[in-house]
Amino acid sequence: MPVNDGPVVAQIHDGSVAIGGRPILRGIDLSVRRGEVVALLGANGSGKSTLVRSLMGLVPLSRGEVALFGTPLSQFRAWRRIGFVPQRVSATSGVPASVWEVVASGRLSRRPFLRPLRKADKAAVRNAIVAVGLTERAHDGCSTLSGGQQQRALIARALAGEPELFVLDEPTAGVDLQSQQAFADALAGLVAQGATIILVAHELGPMAALVDRTLVMRDGRIAYDGPPVASIEELEHGWADHGHHHPELQARYSDHAPTVASPIDAPPREQRP
Amino acid sequence: MSVLNYDFVVLALVAALFTGLAAPAVGTYLVQRRLALMGDGIGHIAVTGIALGLLTGTSPTLTAVIVATLGAILIEVIREQGRTNGDVALALLFYGGIAGGVLLIGLGGQSASTLNSYLFGSILSLSAVDVWTTVVLAVVVVVVAVGFSPQLFAVAQDQEFAKVAGLNVRFYNILVAVMAAVTVTIAMRTVGLLLVSALMVVPVATSQQLTRGFRSTLVTAMGLGTLASLGGVLVSAYVDVAPGATTVLIALAGFALAWPLGVMVRRRQRMQAPFAITPDGAYEGEHTVVPEEHAHEHGEDCGHLAVPHGDHVDYVHDGHRHAPHGSHYDEH
Numbered sequence A: 001m002p003v004n005d006g007p008v009v010a011q012i013h014d015g016s017v018a019i020g021g022r023p024i025l026r027g028i029d030l031s032v033r034r035g036e037v038v039a040l041l042g043a044n045g046s047g048k049s050t051l052v053r054s055l056m057g058l059v060p061l062s063r064g065e066v067a068l069f070g071t072p073l074s075q076f077r078a079w080r081r082i083g084f085v086p087q088r089v090s091a092t093s094g095v096p097a098s099v100w101e102v103v104a105s106g107r108l109s110r111r112p113f114l115r116p117l118r119k120a121d122k123a124a125v126r127n128a129i130v131a132v133g134l135t136e137r138a139h140d141g142c143s144t145l146s147g148g149q150q151q152r153a154l155i156a157r158a159l160a161g162e163p164e165l166f167v168l169d170e171p172t173a174g175v176d177l178q179s180q181q182a183f184a185d186a187l188a189g190l191v192a193q194g195a196t197i198i199l200v201a202h203e204l205g206p207m208a209a210l211v212d213r214t215l216v217m218r219d220g221r222i223a224y225d226g227p228p229v230a231s232i233e234e235l236e237h238g239w240a241d242h243g244h245h246h247p248e249l250q251a252r253y254s255d256h257a258p259t260v261a262s263p264i265d266a267p268p269r270e271q272r273p
Numbered sequence B: 001m002s003v004l005n006y007d008f009v010v011l012a013l014v015a016a017l018f019t020g021l022a023a024p025a026v027g028t029y030l031v032q033r034r035l036a037l038m039g040d041g042i043g044h045i046a047v048t049g050i051a052l053g054l055l056t057g058t059s060p061t062l063t064a065v066i067v068a069t070l071g072a073i074l075i076e077v078i079r080e081q082g083r084t085n086g087d088v089a090l091a092l093l094f095y096g097g098i099a100g101g102v103l104l105i106g107l108g109g110q111s112a113s114t115l116n117s118y119l120f121g122s123i124l125s126l127s128a129v130d131v132w133t134t135v136v137l138a139v140v141v142v143v144v145a146v147g148f149s150p151q152l153f154a155v156a157q158d159q160e161f162a163k164v165a166g167l168n169v170r171f172y173n174i175l176v177a178v179m180a181a182v183t184v185t186i187a188m189r190t191v192g193l194l195l196v197s198a199l200m201v202v203p204v205a206t207s208q209q210l211t212r213g214f215r216s217t218l219v220t221a222m223g224l225g226t227l228a229s230l231g232g233v234l235v236s237a238y239v240d241v242a243p244g245a246t247t248v249l250i251a252l253a254g255f256a257l258a259w260p261l262g263v264m265v266r267r268r269q270r271m272q273a274p275f276a277i278t279p280d281g282a283y284e285g286e287h288t289v290v291p292e293e294h295a296h297e298h299g300e301d302c303g304h305l306a307v308p309h310g311d312h313v314d315y316v317h318d319g320h321r322h323a324p325h326g327s328h329y330d331e332h
Helices: A048-055 A099-110 A119-131 A147-160 A177-192 A205-210 A232-236 A247-251 B007-032 B038-056 B060-081 B086-108 B112-119 B128-147 B149-157 B159-164 B169-187 B196-207 B214-239 B243-272
Strands: A008-019 A022-033 A037-042 A063-068 A082-085 A165-169 A196-200 A213-218 A221-226 B305-309 B312-317 B320-325 B328-331
Touching (some): A048 A063, A048 A196, A082 A147, A099 A147, A099 B159, A119 A147, B007 B149, B038 B112, B038 B169, B086 B112, B149 B159, B149 B214, B159 B169, B196 B214, B243 B305
Parallel strands (some): A037 A196, A082 A165
Antiparallel strands (some): A008 A063, B312 B320, B320 B328
């Protein structure tokens, strides 16, 4: 793994999250430095989405602290440095909205109040739409797009803000392979410009080539933090070929069902040899 | 026109003009968040406000604005805090509002017809002060709804994204709720509390049959709302029925006209959308040559649907796609 000693752009220290009194994340320590492309893998319910949502301030921490670009979250105001692609199924709402309009809402954090779009704003929106390959659909309603195209529109919305840190929550869930490739290409362009990327995914697919650090979440904790692995399965079955094994990972009781354990870890139910 | 000689008709038309602009402007954001019935919920709450005003002898408009605003904020808070879905929050206040109103009216010994003029609108009951209050409040609502449209659009479209973009989501949510409450109270004299929600929602439903973007939907809905509301008051002045009924029926007639038109336009667009080109440039499926004696010559006026496909045009022909190729047609 290449040593990265750039400034820390996103950090969570001793982070715990409880939702409705039930611990979802426990004892998370994570620092992401500038230029890193971090993939966050894990089974359903392992807490990977909650982790990025707590980084974005969407879920309050019950313990610990988050800092973005070196500023504690509670004092952080420079939201234009962040581009967020939330996990969701569609880009539509109750009223039609064109791709252009949805993408243009990504410029809000950079626009002065009550002022129309300036030339630079329009150029950024146009470039973002070009980057995800939706130029010809720019003035069509979002509801006429396919699922993969809608997801690309949401990515363009984050691109339009020209952020330094991208946070994407399952951007390619339910997206066909062709769109995944188009999306991976758009991300590659960002990486080349020095952007930092935190990516939550179930399967990396065509994005695997970009990733230079992988985190695996299990049961609300970070179970693995290191060089890329292709999939969780590979890691859990000890196929990761990076020179050494992780016996502590293989020995750990692994449960794919979305459970949340008690705050005090119970001993594994099945002792493995 | 003879009815325009009556001052009260002119006053009602002025009120209708501004109400017709403001109601769909707020309604667009409500429909966007899939809270189309919020106007109804607030209207029911305002009944309590009216009853309170009549009971205490203060201005019913003033008490209605206050009670409706508090109710609208309460709906937002229940929605945000209670993990209750918006529908349930609405229902709770819906019933509470109307029950409270009926109770207070009963206690005050008011007749049902007094309440009726607020429930279904009455152009006879408008005073000049009412109309000027309506105009001022409606202008404020329209300026906020249009001026803050980028922010309000982003919040209604995707709350999480808006929050990470640094917007104060709660502030904008409450702003929309308060605007809805103000609109309900200014519209109650011309459309009535029970029907005001229709003026907020129906023009939006009509305009989105034919528009593709948010801004065009907003502007068209405001235009349609104004037409319905002016038309409703005029008809009501001639035939002496509650203006709420005529306004809403005109708005619904607009929807009945636009709906089949919208279905047709969308169907046409779908059929004329270009066929996809496969990534390697080859055309999908068998490259079947249609027999040379293909009786029909495809062209601009052949009556078959022409759909762009890459660098040429396919003609849709009884479920087949024929592409002209030299002297014959290929099956695509």
